[in-house]
Amino acid sequence: MASSHPPTSNSNIPDYEYLDVNTKPFHIGSFRNEWLNRLKPSDYSYQRDDDDTFDANFMKEMGVGAETMAELKSICSPDSLRCHPEGQQPDTELVPPEPMLQTLIQRKKRQDHRANQKMSKNRHDLYADELERLIVGRKPESTADIIPEGEIVLTINVYYPITSERINTSRPHMSLLMTGSHSLAELRDAICCVSDLQVCGEFSNTPDLAPDFISKDLFKSSFFFFEGVFYNDMRFPECQDISKTTIEWAKARNYPAFTQAKMEDTRFMDLTIKVGFPYLYCHQGDCEHLVIITDIRLAHKSDCLDKKLYPLLIRKDRLLTQKCTVCHLFIGRWFTTNDQYAPSDPCLFCDKCFRALHYDAAGNKLGEFLAYPYVDQGAFN
Amino acid sequence: MPRFQSVYCDFFYTPLTEDVEQLLARFQQTDSVRYEVFSAVWREMGFSDVFHGVTRVGELKRFCRVTLATALKYFLPPYSYQIRVGGLYLMFAFYHTQLAAPPVKIRVPLRDWAQVQKFLKDSVDSGHMDVLYIYQKLVSIKAIHYTAMPHFLSFQKQRKPKKEPVCADFIGRTTAIQELTSSDMLEELTNIQNQYEKLKQATAEVSSQVNMTHRDLSTRLQKCMSEFLTWQQKTYSGNQKNKKSGDDDEEEEEEEEETPAEASSSRARLLSSIKQKSYKNVQEASKSRRHRQAEAVESSSSGPEHVQEAAQQKKRPVSLRARTTKNLPMTDENITQIWHLSAPDEQAMIRKRSFN
Ligand SMILES: [Zn+2]
Numbered sequence: 047m048a049s050s051h052p053p054t055s056n057s058n059i060p061d062y063e064y065l066d067v068n069t070k071p072f073h074i075g076s077f078r079n080e081w082l083n084r085l086k087p088s089d090y091s092y093q094r095d096d097d098d099t100f101d102a103n104f105m106k107e108m109g110v111g112a113e114t115m116a117e118l119k120s121i122c123s124p125d126s127l128r129c130h131p132e133g134q135q136p137d138t139e140l141v142p143p144e145p146m147l148q149t150l151i152q153r154k155k156r157q158d159h160r161a162n163q164k165m166s167k168n169r170h171d172l173y174a175d176e177l178e179r180l181i182v183g184r185k186p187e188s189t190a191d192i193i194p195e196g197e198i199v200l201t202i203n204v205y206y207p208i209t210s211e212r213i214n215t216s217r218p219h220m221s222l223l224m225t226g227s228h229s230l231a232e233l234r235d236a237i238c239c240v241s242d243l244q245v246c247g248e249f250s251n252t253p254d255l256a257p258d259f260i261s262k263d264l265f266k267s268s269f270f271f272f273e274g275v276f277y278n279d280m281r282f283p284e285c286q287d288i289s290k291t292t293i294e295w296a297k298a299r300n301y302p303a304f305t306q307a308k309m310e311d312t313r314f315m316d317l318t319i320k321v322g323f324p325y326l327y328c329h330q331g332d333c334e335h336l337v338i339i340t341d342i343r344l345a346h347k348s349d350c351l352d353k354k355l356y357p358l359l360i361r362k363d364r365l366l367t368q369k370c371t372v373c374h375l376f377i378g379r380w381f382t383t384n385d386q387y388a389p390s391d392p393c394l395f396c397d398k399c400f401r402a403l404h405y406d407a408a409g410n411k412l413g414e415f416l417a418y419p420y421v422d423q424g425a426f427n
Numbered sequence: 428m429p430r431f432q433s434v435y436c437d438f439f440y441t442p443l444t445e446d447v448e449q450l451l452a453r454f455q456q457t458d459s460v461r462y463e464v465f466s467a468v469w470r471e472m473g474f475s476d477v478f479h480g481v482t483r484v485g486e487l488k489r490f491c492r493v494t495l496a497t498a499l500k501y502f503l504p505p506y507s508y509q510i511r512v513g514g515l516y517l518m519f520a521f522y523h524t525q526l527a528a529p530p531v532k533i534r535v536p537l538r539d540w541a542q543v544q545k546f547l548k549d550s551v552d553s554g555h556m557d558v559l560y561i562y563q564k565l566v567s568i569k570a571i572h573y574t575a576m577p578h579f580l581s582f583q584k585q586r587k588p589k590k591e592p593v594c595a596d597f598i599g600r601t602t603a604i605q606e607l608t609s610s611d612m613l614e615e616l617t618n619i620q621n622q623y624e625k626l627k628q629a630t631a632e633v634s635s636q637v638n639m640t641h642r643d644l645s646t647r648l649q650k651c652m653s654e655f656l657t658w659q660q661k662t663y664s665g666n667q668k669n670k671k672s673g674d675d676d677e678e679e680e681e682e683e684e685e686t687p688a689e690a691s692s693s694r695a696r697l698l699s700s701i702k703q704k705s706y707k708n709v710q711e712a713s714k715s716r717r718h719r720q721a722e723a724v725e726s727s728s729s730g731p732e733h734v735q736e737a738a739q740q741k742k743r744p745v746s747l748r749a750r751t752t753k754n755l756p757m758t759d760e761n762i763t764q765i766w767h768l769s770a771p772d773e774q775a776m777i778r779k780r781s782f783n
């Protein structure tokens with residue numbers, strides 16, 4: 047297909063850099079303007095014409111009479127696509143018997159094959175569907191909170207930390223919808239990563255004090271890296287420009303110059319990016335995630351139109367959680383080392399089993415062990 | 428617990444592409460751009476069933492996305508006007524018959540917008556009211572997402588990175604030369620040439636120095652054209668035969684006694700005359716009746732697809748022939764529709780089965 051697009055001088059019109067993989071960089075705000083310049087406001091309006099208005103407009107625009115219009119309407123009705131007599135619709139859950147279409151022949155083969163295999167119900171899918179039903183075309187209570195017509199909607203995938211071994215990197219951890227008016231800081235706040243919740247320290251003597259401070263509050267610095275620019279989170283006095291080291295390192299080695307900007311001052315509309323290209327999000331000093339903008343388009347009437355519900359989580363990967371070694375029932379909350387009660391070292395316990403085994407009724411520590419709070423990867427399920 | 432592997436995670440799905448090509452080929456054989464003709468083919472093939480039997484919600488959504496992307500592919504160049512109309516009708520049909528709720532939207536990318544507008548203008552110029560109605564309806568019911576790119580991109584290579592060959596027969600090319608032969612163009616050209624030579628002779632000081640044109644231009648052109656037609660005939664004859672044996676349409680019967688060559692050139696004459704008729708219709712018929720009379724296959728435009736043909740003609744026929752002889756040996760046992768070049772040969776026999 048690429049051959050059918052002569053090289054365009056307009057760099058605001060996205061085109062492939064690598065076919066089917068990612069685009070060349072383009073400016074998101076200008077891309078939006080290119081669309082708005084081409085479309086009629088009614089094309090991207092949230093209002094839908096009723097049928098009479100449509101007919102009247104069509105007749106006027108095309109200069110057709112009422113008789114022709116009636117004929118068109120009846121010939122081009124979606125009813126014309128019905129392949130079974132009315133009232134005799136087959137079960138849409140089933141592949142039709144003796145299918146002729148290749149797609150159905152293949153689907154039937156797979157289903158016959160799968161019937162012999164027990165497959166687990168896919169919870170991701172169910173969850174995604176529930177979510178979608180909740181948000182479709184949802185309007186805010188106050189008109190001030192409605193997403194303006196012609197706004198940009200981005201789909202953003204955030205992946206698991208690169209260092210994590212048990213994670214398959216091709217599966218995004220989460221997918222979010224954001225608008226062109228959102229800042230990168232709002233994206234940062236929407237990304238949940240266990241390392242933000244990691245509790246530092248050993249708490250075997252004071253288990254009740256443990257979960258009170260978490261890394262997110264302790265180490266606030268973070269950045270995104272898009273197209274040679276570090277976008278640093280500088281919202282809090284504790285924030286440091288952690289990109290500085292990298293920029294100076296690169297400068298000293300004659301790399302192309304990197305620049306920096308503030309996350310909180312940068313809206314998506316202001317960005318020049320490639321769709322489909324992996325970029326970097328770094329927090330907690332060394333927790334690195336890939337971030338990919340997979341889609342950019344104009345807002346649609348069936349989108350969630352309530353600004354306040356964005357950034358909108360549309361998909362979330364659910365990991366199998368690590369269960370307690372003792373009861374095999376609850377999610378692990380503590381891991382211990384040098385623990386005489388534990389079958390392994392280290393060993394994972396749920397809160398209940400941990401306390402029952404290691405403390406007496408008054409809460410006194412029994413025996414010697416070290417205990418560290420543990421946050422499971424699946425904690426956000 | 429085996430993790431569920433999605434079947435429809437790529438942009439396209441080969442069996443669906445084959446089904447769609449089958450449908451478009453049937454539509455193409457009708458030589459019509461009428462929606463009612465398209466919907467008859469759709470019903471005949473039971474195409475609404477294509478969504479049945481996908482029980483997982485996420486999987487169903489992915490499949491719907493694939494169907495709409497496939498339809499969009501045929502709606503855009505380099506396909507002929509008729510195939511593009513088929514692509515548009517397919518978008519409408521998939522959109523309305525999909526089982527996903529809310530419906531998955533058609534993704535129109537910014538870079539293809541100009542081609543869509545050109546297509547619509549051609550349709551207005553030819554008075555194809557049903558084409559325009561279907562398009563306007565899709566816009567009006569908000570079936571379209573105005574996007575950056577046709578697909579979601581996540582830095583993943585497609586499972587089959589090899590470029591799918593474009594269906595040769597779907598490109599607005601196969602009858603172009605035949606139409607040229609059967610029109611009065613050559614005669615006209617000869618007349619102009621003669622007139623020019625006469626004028627040149629009459630101007631003594633010019634005639635001796637100027638020789639920018641070939642005296643035998645029209646005969647040379649004639650020769651080139653018949654050379655091409657012979658080649659085309661040779662390559663496509665299997666296709667013609669197959670069409671006949673598999674098709675018991677009554678209108679085809681009158682051609683039964685002709686040789687394939689005669690048949691196809693008479694088809695070209697027919698097309699050419701239909702086309703000229705449709706030009707006249709546009710001028711003469713009252714606007715309100717246009718959509719019923721213009722039954723032409725080709726758009727009146729010599730649109731971008733034709734321009735491109737010219738550019739690609741040099742290399743395309745060679746590779747087409749090479750691929751054809753290599754992949755699809757045309758014995759009596761194995762007559763395959765030539766445009767199925769995208770399909771591996773083991774599929775050939777299944778494809779031959781008729782749907783009626
Ligand atoms: Zn992290």
Ligand SMILES: [Zn+2]
Nearest residue numbers: 370373396399
């Ligand atoms: Zn337990």
